[in-house]
Structure formats: C-alpha cells, structure tokens
Amino acid sequence: MKTTDLIPANEFCTHHHIELSFIHALKESGLIEITSIEEKVFVPISQLPQLEKLVRLYYEMDINLEGIETITYLLQRLNDLHQQVLLLSNRLSMYEGD
Amino acid sequence: MEFIDYYKILGIDKKATEEEIKKAYRKLARKLHPDLNPNDKDAHKKFQQVNEANEVLSDPEKRKKYDQYGKDWQHADQFEQQRQSRGQSPFSGGQHFGGDSDQDFSSFFESMFGGSGRGRQTKFRGQDYNAELKLNLTDALETRQQTLTINGKNIRITIPAGIENGQVIKLKGHGAAGVNGGPAGDLFITFVIAPHPGFKRLGNDLFTTTTIDLYTALLGGDTTIDTLQGKVKLKVNPETQFGTKIRLKGKGFPIYKKEGEFGDLFVTYEIKLPANLTEKQKALFTELSKLT
Numbered sequence A: 001m002k003t004t005d006l007i008p009a010n011e012f013c014t015h016h017h018i019e020l021s022f023i024h025a026l027k028e029s030g031l032i033e034i035t036s037i038e039e040k041v042f043v044p045i046s047q048l049p050q051l052e053k054l055v056r057l058y059y060e061m062d063i064n065l066e067g068i069e070t071i072t073y074l075l076q077r078l079n080d081l082h083q084q085v086l087l088l089s090n091r092l093s094m095y096e097g098d
Numbered sequence B: 001m002e003f004i005d006y007y008k009i010l011g012i013d014k015k016a017t018e019e020e021i022k023k024a025y026r027k028l029a030r031k032l033h034p035d036l037n038p039n040d041k042d043a044h045k046k047f048q049q050v051n052e053a054n055e056v057l058s059d060p061e062k063r064k065k066y067d068q069y070g071k072d073w074q075h076a077d078q079f080e081q082q083r084q085s086r087g088q089s090p091f092s093g094g095q096h097f098g099g100d101s102d103q104d105f106s107s108f109f110e111s112m113f114g115g116s117g118r119g120r121q122t123k124f125r126g127q128d129y130n131a132e133l134k135l136n137l138t139d140a141l142e143t144r145q146q147t148l149t150i151n152g153k154n155i156r157i158t159i160p161a162g163i164e165n166g167q168v169i170k171l172k173g174h175g176a177a178g179v180n181g182g183p184a185g186d187l188f189i190t191f192v193i194a195p196h197p198g199f200k201r202l203g204n205d206l207f208t209t210t211t212i213d214l215y216t217a218l219l220g221g222d223t224t225i226d227t228l229q230g231k232v233k234l235k236v237n238p239e240t241q242f243g244t245k246i247r248l249k250g251k252g253f254p255i256y257k258k259e260g261e262f263g264d265l266f267v268t269y270e271i272k273l274p275a276n277l278t279e280k281q282k283a284l285f286t287e288l289s290k291l292t
Helices: A007-017 A020-028 A043-062 A065-092 B008-010 B019-030 B041-055 B059-087 B101-105 B107-113 B138-139 B213-218 B279-290
Strands: A005-009 A035-036 A038-042 B129-135 B142-148 B152-160 B166-170 B187-193 B200-202 B206-211 B221-227 B228-238 B245-248 B266-272
Touching: A005 A007, A005 A043, A007 A020, A007 A038, A020 A038, A020 A043, A020 A065, A038 A043, A043 A065, A065 B200, B008 B019, B008 B041, B019 B041, B041 B059, B107 B279, B129 B138, B129 B142, B138 B187, B152 B166, B152 B187, B187 B245, B206 B213, B206 B221, B213 B266
Parallel strands: B129 B187, B206 B266
Antiparallel strands: A005 A038, A035 A038, B142 B152, B166 B187, B200 B206, B221 B228, B245 B266
16 A cells, blocks of 8 residues: 555544544444554545544544444445345346336 | 524524533434435435534524524624625624535525534535436446536546446545535435336346247247347257247346456247138148147
C-alpha cells in the first residue's frame, strides 16, 4: 500500500474531535483495519467511509461500541438479504410473462 | 411555504431542556439516520426534518428566534427586511453557507435563518445521492459511455458491459457537497434493465426458445436462430423432442468486467405441428400411426 493511501490516525482524530483510543477500540472489535508504521497509526483511505460512519454512530447517536458491533452485523445481513432478494427477483423474471 | 413545528418533529414539549432536545434527537437519529437506513428514501427525508429541527432547537439563539416568531414566521421575514435595511441582521449569530447543502433544509428554515445556517463548526460529509438508470438488455452488451445530469451537473460515466439488473455502482464524491469543508457524498446509481421480449437473462447466461417444424424435429435438419450477437445456424438432430434444450457456449451475455468472456445461450426447441392437413397427409399419418 502506498503511503499516500494512508491517513495518520491522530490527524483524523483532531479533525473529527475524537479520541485516538476510539480508533484502537474499533480496531480491536474488528470493525476497521488500521496500519502501524514506526509506531505511528494510520487509517487506510479505503476505510474512511466506514470509519466516518462509525464516528457518527458513536458520537452523534450516542451508540456504544457493543451497539455499533450489533448494528454493523445487522446492516451486513440486511445488505446480504437485499442482494439475495435482487438475485431471486432476477431469477423470477425468467418465468414472468411466459 | 408551511410553518414547521420543530418541537412536534422531535416529539418534545416547548419547555424541553437542552438535554431533553439532545435525547429526543438522538432517539430519532438512531431510528432514521441514513447510515442505519440505507436505500430508504422515506427515512432519509424524515431524518432531514429531524436534523433541521435539532439544528434550530439545540442552538439557544436560533431557538429563541424560532420561539419568538415561530408561527408568525412571515412577520419574522418582514422584521428581517426592516433590520437589513438598517444594515443589521436579526440572526447575527447564524452563519451562512451556500451551495448544494441548502437542499438539506426546508424553505421554511432558509426563510427564517437565511440559508442553511449551521451553528456548529463540525465538518459533515455531504449527503449521498441515489439515482436510477434504465437500460435495455442490448444496452448492456457493450461497455458504453453515458452522460447523466445529476442536480444540474453533467457526469460522464462508463457502464461496463454485462452490468446486471439491480446492480449499484458508486461514483465517489459526486454526491452533495460537504458542509464546513467536509468531503462530498457519493452518487449511487442503480441500473434497471428492462426485460427483452426474445431473451431472458440469468447471470451471464441467456435463455431463448425457437420453433422448428415437425419434419425437422423428426428427421433432423438446419434452423437459424437470432442471438443478441446476430443470426446463428443450428443443426437439429433427428428425433428432437419438444422442450429439448441445447447450450451454445460463449453466445450468452458478456461477463461483467471480464473483457472477451461470455456466458452461454440456452435454446429450447418448440415443435410446431402441421395444421389443416390434406386428405393425403391424414392418410399418411394414419398409416404411420399403424406402424408404431
């Protein structure tokens, strides 16, 4: 990964007025991936939308980490089910109009 | 423009404390926030109202103005005009931000607070946009460029061959502009592919039916079928049964983002029986039937 694809975690925290410990807690819960280079913590750019979403859930909606983990799991299931519905509806269209 | 009761939106009393407002907002945000309701336009719209109500009621100065002029907001307009003519704004505490973010707020809000005046300095990522693009099945056969107009801006996109019905592609940064320098949202385009009268699609495979006459089905022969890539001549085996399905490898749909690779085409034979038989034909079929 190029270094330009990484954002220093402390800069992200300053920007969003959040604690660095929150990033570590998210990492420990497996909700985001971070990279450490020479004892400095970085967030891959690809993780930014997910991280910003988690920040909103935690700080704006006052949802604790356990709640965020549950929500993330359920949203993933919702997305999987949405994909499955799409697949089935595409299959069903095979038999419609015959 | 109708008066919007921000207290009603948040489900709180007019005497609600700051803490009660915060609590009510958070409760509704947990239910309606777009992060928790992907693809739910209704929830998104309701959340915008909740967000707007919170913007006003959580800011003591805005709340004061809202409470003061609330139902008579038209008078607030007149009052503002008088004050502006004297070179002074009644809402001096508000900050003015132009641009796309205005659409997150109602006309009522803009009328009272002069645009989407957000009191906080927090950077917000812009709203994501969702759009639907209708294509014919044949449009998805080849990679194509298309220009879309989203909120007055022309965006040229590449639609890869083999895109599926219901597939969503994300165009990063083409959503609403961010607020207070926050990043722009994304644009999500859902492709809706209209059914084709001659072909059905399942993944990368195509399905079609073709009709052959009784004699070709019994004795074998040639038939020509239409594929999406043109006409193809097929050899029909003798004694082909009604409903026989054959597979034409690589004559199906292009595989998404795999250039030069195609699915298969499945052809089902239907057999057309002769009608209006002559006396001679009837006699011959009768003779045939006695042979079995």
